[in-house]
Amino acid sequence: MPQLRATARSIGSGCRSVFFWFLGTAIASVWFVFRDPAFDYRWLCVGVLLADVLDAPFGGARAFHSMPVSVAALVAVVVASAGRKRWRKRALAVPIGMMLHLVFDGAFATTTMFWWPLAGLHFADKPLPSVSRGWFNVVLELIGLVALAWVWRTFGLRSKAQRDLLLRQGRLELAAVRRR
Numbered sequence: 027m028p029q030l031r032a033t034a035r036s037i038g039s040g041c042r043s044v045f046f047w048f049l050g051t052a053i054a055s056v057w058f059v060f061r062d063p064a065f066d067y068r069w070l071c072v073g074v075l076l077a078d079v080l081d082a083p084f085g086g087a088r089a090f091h092s093m094p095v096s097v098a099a100l101v102a103v104v105v106a107s108a109g110r111k112r113w114r115k116r117a118l119a120v121p122i123g124m125m126l127h128l129v130f131d132g133a134f135a136t137t138t139m140f141w142w143p144l145a146g147l148h149f150a151d152k153p154l155p156s157v158s159r160g161w162f163n164v165v166l167e168l169i170g171l172v173a174l175a176w177v178w179r180t181f182g183l184r185s186k187a188q189r190d191l192l193l194r195q196g197r198l199e200l201a202a203v204r205r206r
């Protein structure tokens with residue numbers, strides 16, 4: 027029973043994490059940095075949420091809040107996709123999302139966690155950064171929602187064709203219709 031309670035508590039702490047903050051900041055950053063309409067934003071969203079989903083059941087920040095682990099994921103994708111250029115381009119969105127999570131989670135503020143296992147195999151017993159921020163998450167979520175509203179508007183997601191492009195191919199293209 028205590029074990030069950032601990033699991034429920036850790037899943038609960040995962041739910042107190044931020045969601046829109048990560049999605050909004052990741053999509054906006056990738057658009058401004060790469061300007062690549064063929065980038066797969068669906069996999070980016072998976073990557074940027076992955077760390078909190080995978081680490082929450084362990085009760086706090088663990089391996090997925092570490093930069094070396096994200097770099098290893100990047101290398102794994104590059105090696106696994108040798109000779110498959112199209113697949114590589116899509117799959118790279120996951121480790122890029124994982125790295126952006128570390129940036130927008132402020133994970134670099136905790137050295138032992140950020141550099142695990144290079145800074146020692148022992149995990150610092152820290153809660154998820156997004157959970158330990160408490161009420162400030164409300165502010166971050168609002169900023170995330172503003173960023174997502176910008177994405178919705180900029181890429182014309184009111185149009186079904188633009189939404190289908192995103193859902194089926196992961197692509198965001200600047201709205202073709204010029205607004206007045």
Ligand SMILES: [Zn+2]
Nearest residue numbers: 077078131156
């Ligand atoms: Zn996190």
